[in-house]
Amino acid sequence: MTATPTSEAMASEEDEPRNCVVCGDRATGYHFHALTCEGCKGFFRRTVNKKTGLTCPFAGSCNVSKAQRRHCPACRLQKCLNAGMKKDTSSSSVHPSPRLAHPGPCTASAHALCRHQHFHGTASHQVHQ
């Protein structure tokens, strides 16, 4: 604990431990068990609630970056789930245990979903850098 990254560290803003695990944008904190940005936080909340049948027109391996996260809601949601995001509908408390519960690997359900991405992990389209 010595290090007191206050100036230089911040100026770098490269490998900041505060990157949204979904799109890579600047994360604002833990949301739904994952470190995400405000955008993904809101997106996940809305999407999960609606339960709309999102489907990726491609193989489901769209790139979900800050600039492209809006392009394919389906893949974005997929990545959210893969990151372990999920709403706590049962827990009475608002936050069961953020840092403690999240660090672990994806839940079973999430793994099943991951399978999809691994399938065509071969960069298919994604021309965008």
Added chain:
Amino acid sequence: MTATPTSEAMASEEDEPRNCVVCGDRATGYHFHALTCEGCKGFFRRTVNKKTGLTCPFAGSCNVSKAQRRHCPACRLQKCLNAGMKKDTSSSSVHPSPRLAHPGPCTASAHALCRHQHFHGTASHQVHQ
């Protein structure tokens, strides 16, 4: 996105950063990945949907200005495509990446790059669906 000079950088050849890239009319925003006016927005939407075999009676190099854009649909569509316009066949992509994706790295000269990316997107189909 720091600094918002909106003049020096962009004022390369366009007086206003809101010109339709197709006909030069006043653009109303980003439509189908390109800054266009309402006219070209509607035209592109209709034309692409119909997929009619448009052919230019001339050499295919008609001038597409605000006053002449209606003269040759073929060249107009061509210019739309050249500008990087394309429909998102995705299920529900309402917001490709308007102000967030472009304003960032796509300022000034970057604009040209953006168009290039879309343009040379030959082999690489749909950068985003």
Added chain:
DNA sequence: GGTGGTTCAGATGGTTCA
């Protein structure tokens, strides 16, 4: 102090109509 939920302004695609 940190996170979930709600609100609100901005932006774009689609539709309508003269």
Added chain:
DNA sequence: TGAACCATCTGAACCACC
């Protein structure tokens, strides 16, 4: 054809609660 309007999504700001 294109202006006007509507429907929907996005994300920042704010508030409530633990």
